[in-house]
Amino acid sequence: MAHVLVTGGAGYIGSHACKALRAAGYTPVTYDNLSTGWQDAVKFGPFEQGALSDRARLDEVFAKWQPVAVMHFAALSQVGEAMAKPGLYWRNNVEGSLTLIEAACAAGCLDFVFSSTCATYGEHDNVVLDENTPQEPLNAYGASKRAVENILRDFGASHGMKSVIFRYFNVAGADPEGEVGEYHRPETHLIPVMLEAVDGKRPGLTVHGTDYDTPDGTCIRDYVHVMDLVDAHILGLRWLQDGKGSRVFNLGTGRGFSVREVIDAAGHVTNMAVPCTDGPRRAGDATKLVSGSTRADEELGWSPARSTMPQMIADAWRWHKNGHYTA
DSSP states (O other): OOEEEEETTTSHHHHHHHHHHHHTTOEEEEEEOOSSOOGGGOOSSOEEEOOTTOHHHHHHHHHHHOOSEEEEOOOOOOHHHHHHOHHHHIIIIIIHHHHHHHHHHHTTOOEEEEEEEGGGSOOOTTOOBOTTSOOOOSSHHHHHHHHHHHHHHHHHHHHOOEEEEEEEOEEEOOOTTSSSOOOOSSOOSHHHHHHHHHTTSSSOEEEEOSOSSSTTSSOEEEEEEHHHHHHHHHHHHHHHHTTOOOEEEEEOOSOEEEHHHHHHHHHHHHTSOOOEEEEOOOTTOOSEEOBOOOHIIIIIOOOOTTOOHHHHHHHHHHHHHHOOOOO
16 A cells, blocks of 8 residues: 655544545555654554654655655644744744655655645634635744745745645544544643533633624634544545645635534533633634635535534544543
């Protein structure tokens, strides 16, 4: 089976992508420094430990496995941290990605699937976002992802690298079969934090900002099931392997949920109250991020069939109760 190098393959989305790659007939080779990932999550192919900044190590891995493509998930991704430590994000996300892209080009591995984000758009009040929406990121996380998109375009012109760039909206849920799931330490994502609060593993959930210009005053986000998301990556990989050109796709459902709506849905799924308190806004948070794109459906044939809020919470709750990583 052809090898695909998966950076960040020991993390949340990357581990689910490795499972999807294996099911699609590829061998995923995880490249991860385990700073936020878990070796226990590497279940579907070989593991190579290393940093994005280590060009010699990357060259060694490319030579050993000769991958036909790269799926690049490895990145720092916390908005609050990005606001406080922008240099960390520029150094890790941009310099690290540049080193990876240069190594891939040197190895002749010119098909590249990149995990970007809707945070590159910034805030556009009362606008659903498509791939042509101006990119005006509010923080170093979104800005660093936009910079990597630009690097990929430049290397497409100079080296013939072809890229599929996916701008994600909020990713949620877990593998329904329970082999991998979402497990961060510390946890900062809304749904797992909420489930920890329901389960008594933290005192409660803080709602960051209740005075946004939305119907209930809380932020609105478009949520996508992680298994739907990685299905899109397989379609993107096949797009490149079929010889098609570089393309950008939003991955969202077109429907937004407020923080309070997510909390209410969790109460229904778990049949338990979600303890929560109101708190101030976080710097760098946009009011509303919702996809208005149909491009992934029309061109890739992608449909986010699992991405209902009850399904995403139910799968996340099952993983929360039964799954964990230890190393």
